Amino acid sequence: MFSQDTAALSHEIGEWMDDPFVDNRVPCSDNSIMEIGDPLVLDDHAYAVGGFTYHLQDLVFIDYFGGPKSFPVNHWLSFQNDEKNTCPGLP
Numbered sequence: 001m002f003s004q005d006t007a008a009l010s011h012e013i014g015e016w017m018d019d020p021f022v023d024n025r026v027p028c029s030d031n032s033i034m035e036i037g038d039p040l041v042l043d044d045h046a047y048a049v050g051g052f053t054y055h056l057q058d059l060v061f062i063d064y065f066g067g068p069k070s071f072p073v074n075h076w077l078s079f080q081n082d083e084k085n086t087c088p089g090l091p
Contacts, residue, residue: 027065043057043080044057058078066090
Protein backbone atom coordinates (compact mmCIF):
# COMPACT_ATOMS: atom_id res chain seq x y z
CA MET A 1 0.00 0.00 0.00
CA PHE A 2 1.55 3.31 -1.13
CA SER A 3 0.25 5.46 1.74
CA GLN A 4 1.29 3.05 4.51
CA ASP A 5 3.07 5.01 7.30
CA THR A 6 6.27 6.38 5.70
CA ALA A 7 6.14 4.95 2.14
CA ALA A 8 4.69 8.11 0.56
CA LEU A 9 7.07 10.33 2.53
CA SER A 10 10.14 8.31 1.50
CA HIS A 11 8.94 8.50 -2.12
CA GLU A 12 8.59 12.30 -2.09
CA ILE A 13 11.78 12.98 -0.12
CA GLY A 14 13.79 10.80 -2.50
CA GLU A 15 12.43 12.63 -5.52
CA TRP A 16 12.99 16.03 -3.92
CA MET A 17 16.62 15.17 -3.07
CA ASP A 18 17.44 14.05 -6.63
CA ASP A 19 15.52 16.76 -8.47
CA PRO A 20 14.62 19.62 -6.08
CA PHE A 21 13.70 22.07 -8.86
CA VAL A 22 11.93 19.47 -11.06
CA ASP A 23 14.13 20.38 -14.01
CA ASN A 24 16.27 17.27 -14.57
CA ARG A 25 15.12 15.94 -17.94
CA VAL A 26 15.48 12.24 -18.72
CA PRO A 27 15.00 10.27 -21.99
CA CYS A 28 12.07 8.14 -20.77
CA SER A 29 8.99 7.83 -22.95
CA ASP A 30 6.67 7.49 -19.93
CA ASN A 31 8.10 10.39 -17.88
CA SER A 32 10.35 13.26 -18.94
CA ILE A 33 11.59 14.29 -15.47
CA MET A 34 13.69 12.39 -12.93
CA GLU A 35 10.97 10.80 -10.79
CA ILE A 36 13.00 8.17 -8.93
CA GLY A 37 10.04 6.84 -6.96
CA ASP A 38 7.49 6.43 -9.74
CA PRO A 39 8.88 3.24 -11.36
CA LEU A 40 8.46 1.40 -8.04
CA VAL A 41 5.51 3.32 -6.57
CA LEU A 42 3.86 0.26 -5.00
CA ASP A 43 7.10 -1.42 -3.91
CA ASP A 44 7.92 -0.80 -0.28
CA HIS A 45 10.07 -2.67 2.23
CA ALA A 46 9.57 -3.11 5.96
CA TYR A 47 12.26 -1.95 8.42
CA ALA A 48 11.76 -2.46 12.14
CA VAL A 49 13.34 0.20 14.37
CA GLY A 50 12.60 0.76 18.04
CA GLY A 51 9.51 -1.42 18.10
CA PHE A 52 7.90 0.25 15.08
CA THR A 53 7.93 -1.09 11.53
CA TYR A 54 8.47 1.54 8.86
CA HIS A 55 7.68 0.89 5.21
CA LEU A 56 10.12 2.70 2.94
CA GLN A 57 9.65 2.75 -0.80
CA ASP A 58 12.35 1.37 -3.07
CA LEU A 59 13.83 4.08 -5.35
CA VAL A 60 15.67 3.75 -8.66
CA PHE A 61 19.24 4.94 -9.29
CA ILE A 62 20.50 7.25 -12.06
CA ASP A 63 21.38 4.34 -14.34
CA TYR A 64 17.67 3.51 -14.61
CA PHE A 65 17.44 6.75 -16.62
CA GLY A 66 20.44 5.88 -18.81
CA GLY A 67 23.31 6.86 -16.51
CA PRO A 68 26.57 4.86 -16.33
CA LYS A 69 26.10 1.24 -15.25
CA SER A 70 29.26 1.32 -13.12
CA PHE A 71 27.93 3.98 -10.74
CA PRO A 72 25.53 2.10 -8.37
CA VAL A 73 26.40 -0.64 -5.90
CA ASN A 74 26.34 -4.13 -7.45
CA HIS A 75 25.17 -2.59 -10.76
CA TRP A 76 21.61 -2.61 -9.40
CA LEU A 77 18.93 -0.27 -10.76
CA SER A 78 17.35 0.37 -7.33
CA PHE A 79 18.16 0.16 -3.62
CA GLN A 80 16.54 -3.27 -3.23
CA ASN A 81 17.35 -4.47 -6.77
CA ASP A 82 13.63 -4.66 -7.54
CA GLU A 83 13.85 -2.83 -10.87
CA LYS A 84 15.18 -5.06 -13.62
CA ASN A 85 14.77 -2.77 -16.66
CA THR A 86 15.75 0.73 -17.65
CA CYS A 87 13.12 3.37 -18.36
CA PRO A 88 11.00 2.98 -21.51
CA GLY A 89 12.43 4.88 -24.44
CA LEU A 90 16.13 4.26 -23.86
CA PRO A 91 17.99 2.84 -26.86
